[in-house]
Amino acid sequence: MLYAAFCLTITLSLYGLYVLREERSSRLKRRLTLAHIGGVTEEKEQAPAGEGRAEASLLGRLLLPKWRELRRSFSRRLQEPKEASIELKLLQAGRPFNMTPVDYRLLQLVLLVVLPGAAGLYGYVLQLSIAGSVLMGFAGLVLALVLPGYYLRLKAKSRCxxxxxxxxxxxxxxxxxxxxxxxxxxxxxxxxxxxxxxxxxxxxxxxxxxxxxxxxxxxxxxxxxxxxxxxxxxxxxxxxxxxxxxxxxxxxxxxxxxxxxxxxKQRAEEEAMKAPIKMLFPLVLFIFPSLFIVLLGPAVIQFIETFSK
CATH class of the missing domain: 1.20.81 (Receptor-associated Protein)
Known part of the structure; x- marks a missing residue:
């Protein structure tokens, strides 16, 4: 039950972050569309009353300036060649989630903190030894280092x-x-x-x-x-x-x-030529053993019964 609650918490947290970002993006697109047709004032009148209160809440007034200041300070420390390299990778991947280079670097830092901690906590929940928990944390650290770049390469390959x-x-x-x-x-x-x-x-x-x-x-x-x-x-x-x-x-x-x-056409012919080689591995590993069991099984059973008498 504890394992299921832990997995459910992680899943709901990631889903909440995704929904929050999508809602912010859709709100921005809606406002840009209304501004383009000259309806900015109408958008302000039709905005939900709860939206203004949510943005003016105490939590928003406290955290939003800190977050903006963090992004500005991190953007100033980000070197220009590194920023250009990240920008190119994001453009090749189609700019997933409308990320900027600063957002991508912040995401990397968050993953470097969250994934090793979550992996170590999961090892503790599984009641592993200290070495096992440290190994789980190291695996989370490696995953945090590899996952963002792998995701961008996967998206770029899909776009290509x-x-x-x-x-x-x-x-x-x-x-x-x-x-x-x-x-x-x-x-x-x-x-x-x-x-x-x-x-x-x-x-x-x-x-x-x-x-x-x-x-x-x-x-x-x-x-x-x-x-x-x-x-x-x-x-x-x-x-x-x-x-x-x-x-x-x-x-x-x-x-x-x-x-x-x-x-x-040449790529299609190449894939067609590779198909028999790719089919060989599941054929040998899964189909041939079952076929041998069906064909030779009765003979082996009869052979054993004969010699056992």
Whole structure:
């Protein structure tokens, strides 16, 4: 019963943090939407009465300034190269939970404190020896060090997988738009309007950066950095080279579309060739022993009965 209560407490605490962050994000999006349509005053009138009281509560007045001061002081101590590296990793992972580099570093520090303590407490609950509790705490420390980076790598790999799946259709839509007489920026706008997904989101950001004054080369290089895919890297390099040398963009995109589809076909054939090798291990470990028991079991039983007489 104690173990179940401990696991339930940890689960509910993590779920509460997730719900709190999602509620804050949805509230911010709702206010930005109302401000965009000119309804800021209306939002203030329609805000629940309990929200103002909750924010003006004693706990909020005491803890919120301390939290902001902690974030500011931690942000000042965070070195710029380290912050840029964390920012790039977060962008490659799709910025999960809208985390900033400061939030990510604070999360790492919290995990370094919470996970070893929770693991040591769990070892104490299991009535392990002191060495066992210390070993559990060390395992929690290793998990706290590995878990954030592993999560970001997993999210980045998932985004790259989705982007690679979307790439041929995106190239086809860009090619058709350019053949219809649109410029490259207008073709990107058409792509953003017609499609959703990882690549569409990255090209939306690229187009916004171009409108804010960055050059097309810098904006496309940012897309290449945020999505570390070989196919996308070759595509963006070809687009930039075609723009520099004055080559027709339609021809470049058509050639890249054919190459991407050919590579996808080769990857499918490679996975098909790997399938028999992957099936061999469960076949040997699970199917063959059961088959031998069914086939040879009666003969072994009869053999034993014969010799026992």
């Amino acid at each position: 997988k989705f982007a690679l799946r979307e790439l041929p259709d995106v190239l086809d839509l860009l090619t058709v738009s350019l053949e219809a007489g649109l410029g490259f920026d207008a073709a990107l706008s058409k792509l953003i309007a017609k499609k959703d997904g990882v690549l569409a989101g990255e090209f939306r950001r690229c187009l916004e950066e171009i409108r804010l004054g960055r050059t097309r080369r810098e904006s496309l290089a940012g897309v290449r950095d945020r999505l570390p895919l070989d196919e996308l890297r070759v595509l963006i390099s070809s687009i930039l080279q075609a723009e520099k040398l004055g080559i027709g963009m339609v021809t470049v995109l058509r050639v890249q579309s054919q190459e991407v589809r050919e590579r996808r």
